[in-house]
Amino acid sequence: MSMKHDFQADEMVDVLEVIETTDLMDLVVFNDDVNTFDHVINTLIKVCKHTHEQAEQCTMLIHFKGKCTVKNGSFEFLKPMRDSICEAGIDARIIS
Numbered sequence: 160m161s162m163k164h165d166f167q168a169d170e171m172v173d174v175l176e177v178i179e180t181t182d183l184m185d186l187v188v189f190n191d192d193v194n195t196f197d198h199v200i201n202t203l204i205k206v207c208k209h210t211h212e213q214a215e216q217c218t219m220l221i222h223f224k225g226k227c228t229v230k231n232g233s234f235e236f237l238k239p240m241r242d243s244i245c246e247a248g249i250d251a252r253i254i255s
Contacts, residue, residue, distance in 0.1 A: 182255060186230040186237045189250040190221050199249060203229055206243045 186207075188199070196218050203214035207230050220227035229251075230240060237253050244251035 182233065183231050184234055184237055185228040185254045186232075186241055186244075187226050187252055187254050188217070188221050188229050188244060189226045189252070190224075191250055194249055196222070198247070202244055202247045202249055206240050206247075 188203075199218045199221065200211070200214040203209045203217055204211060207214075209217065209229070217227045217229050230237060234253060241251045241253050
């Protein structure tokens with residue numbers, strides 16, 4: 160009599176996790192003596208999609224600390240925002 164054994168092979172599956180590494184950068188807005196609070200707030204709402212409260216808090220930090228990071232991301236993500244903020248007459252730079 161022959162015995163037949165059923166073997167169930169456990170199959171190991173390697174899961175590769177793709178991690179996108181990007182160099183995150185900061186979009187920083189600097190204080191000046193030209194632009195009004197309302198202009199900076201409205202620009203941050205329009206360009207960075209901030210809530211009114213976020214834009215107001217950033218504007219206060221810009222005024223009292225001299226600068227504020229208003230957005231993080233890749234250079235490609237931040238460049239159009241920086242350009243729009245600068246076109247509005249506000250000093251903004253992308254910093255790594």
